[in-house]
Amino acid sequence: MSGQPVRRDVTSATDNSTPVAGRAAATTGHIPGEAGVWVFVLGDMTAFGVFFAIFMLYRSRNLELYLSSQAQLNMGFGILNTLLLLASSWCVVMAVVAARSNRLVAAPRFFQAAFLCGLGFMGVKALEWSEKLHHGIGLTRNEFFTFYYMLTGIHFLHVIVGMVVLAFLWRRSCRPLGKPLDRVLLESGATYWHMVDLLWIVLFPLFYLLK
């Protein structure tokens, strides 16, 4: 990146760990961020797993309704949202790589890019829902749409929290990782955002693609 001294240790960009953490990872394993964040993340994933199963169960009991309702969803929006979140996750990975190497220009830029992708996702969702509501397809339209709005809505709340996290990391990454806490916050925030992406990766085919 312009304005920064050339560094020869660019191998740090091909390895997510610093040299010290790399040695630790080889022997004991490294939990990215605070262990408590993983308890939350895995718990949240389990809750969504239950939601997915309940949705699929009800779907199996009313297949025709679900198929005809699904046909009213805009697949283009779904694809776009998937690609936006995947791109944002890539940006977060690169932001963490940059932050670990104390790239104080690159790291905030990547977090900013991830934030913008998140904004894009929210915008597409808002457009999609408003279009549906305009045609009278709301939460109580039928069982499929109740699930659709509830699950994508709960996911959307997670995205909002994630945007706050990204904004925080965007600001913090302008400064070097001084204390161990800085690294913990960095990795914890990144882990949360990747979870948001991961959940959408399942929601997308569930609602938009299954025939």
Added chain:
Amino acid sequence: MATYLRHPATVVWLILAAATGVSWWFGAVHGLAIGKPDAGTGAMILALAFIKTYLILQHFMEVRHAPLPLKIVSGSWVVLVGGIVVGLYLLAGRG
């Protein structure tokens, strides 16, 4: 920028994007072309989705560098939730 594009996670992203494209093609284009629901296609789309979650866990969330218990728990989520979802999908029968 080149350093970041050469990062292994970039390859993972390309795989994820490609898998998304493949799923979309099977879900949208193929589904429309054959005109009827196809159990194998749907199961494949779902399986692909859970493979993607596994890739995100391993390579974006760095689980491959994590202690074994975390690897086991996160991997179990993929297998259990994925298995239940695909199983319930096939239970629906025709679709």
